[in-house]
Amino acid sequence: MANYVIGDIQGCFDEYSQLLKKIKFNSKKDFVWLTGDLINRGPSSLSVLRHVYLYRSSIKIVLGNHDLHFLAVYHGVRKLNKFDTLNDLLNSQDIDILARWLTKQPLVRNIRVGKKEFIMVHAGFPKSASKKLLIEVSREIKKALKKNPKKTLKMIFARKSNNKKLLKDKKSLKDWVDWLTRVRAVDENEVMDLNFKGKKSELKYKFKAWFSYDLKIMKKHRSIIFGHWAALEGKTNIERIHALDTGCVWNKKLTALRLEDGRKFSVNKIN
Numbered sequence: 001m002a003n004y005v006i007g008d009i010q011g012c013f014d015e016y017s018q019l020l021k022k023i024k025f026n027s028k029k030d031f032v033w034l035t036g037d038l039i040n041r042g043p044s045s046l047s048v049l050r051h052v053y054l055y056r057s058s059i060k061i062v063l064g065n066h067d068l069h070f071l072a073v074y075h076g077v078r079k080l081n082k083f084d085t086l087n088d089l090l091n092s093q094d095i096d097i098l099a100r101w102l103t104k105q106p107l108v109r110n111i112r113v114g115k116k117e118f119i120m121v122h123a124g125f126p127k128s129a130s131k132k133l134l135i136e137v138s139r140e141i142k143k144a145l146k147k148n149p150k151k152t153l154k155m156i157f158a159r160k161s162n163n164k165k166l167l168k169d170k171k172s173l174k175d176w177v178d179w180l181t182r183v184r185a186v187d188e189n190e191v192m193d194l195n196f197k198g199k200k201s202e203l204k205y206k207f208k209a210w211f212s213y214d215l216k217i218m219k220k221h222r223s224i225i226f227g228h229w230a231a232l233e234g235k236t237n238i239e240r241i242h243a244l245d246t247g248c249v250w251n252k253k254l255t256a257l258r259l260e261d262g263r264k265f266s267v268n269k270i271n
């Protein structure tokens with residue numbers, strides 16, 4: 001039995017299948033955890049989502065920005081853009097089942113393996129956040145999505161954060177979703193630069209990578225796992241902070257991290 005975390009798949013179903021073969025994934029014994037952005041930009045979003053749904057008792061996910069974008073399109077809150085590759089999914093017969101299941105997924109997960117603990121999120125979180133706060137916020141967002149998906153998705157994708165829906169620590173729901181699913185660059189005062197997508201070395205002025213700050217959540221037995229930031233190429237250079245989006249959809253590779261021993265497995269993008 002083993003636990004594997006796999007980075008952003010983004011519709012790269014062939015590479016995902018190959019990686020599952022490589023780690024000899026056995027759904028009766030193993031657990032696979034996905035860092036979000038299961039779909040979009042790649043060629044086979046429908047196949048990925050169907051597979052994850054089928055094995056949902058042993059494959060667990062957090063939501064990423066692309067997953068939320070798809071849900072917003074499905075609920076009529078957003079339009080498809082020219083880079084989206086979601087048509088197979090949107091036209092499928094099982095779209096309602098898949099979308100309903102996706103809407104119920106959390107934005108933060110706490111994974112326990114023996115004495116070790118892993119906090120998994122798609123993008124990141126504020127340096128001041130405690131584990132308790134992250135779990136509570138994730139629960140609140142999940143509840144809002146379940147209760148009224150359309151209204152909640154409208155809030156999430158609003159141009160500006162509106163303060164009508166405030167969560168536990170007084171940040172708006174939209175701000176929290178931006179932190180958990182979109183953040184890369186942040187300044188000392190926890191202001192995000194959501195346009196930045198480059199390498200860590202390209203960060204300018206007062207902005208640093210969100211994980212470069214002294215994170216309140218870090219403890220000896222605890223690690224952090226995130227995806228989303230492909231330009232990091234799987235490196236944070238910080239112990240126990242793992243970046244797992246290795247840019248499969250951008251012709252790089254798909255990576256799995258085995259939590260028991262920290263070993264990494266990867267497959268290259270198939271051209």
Ligand SMILES: [Mn+2]
Pocket residue numbers: 037064065066122181227228229
């Ligand atoms: Mn992302």
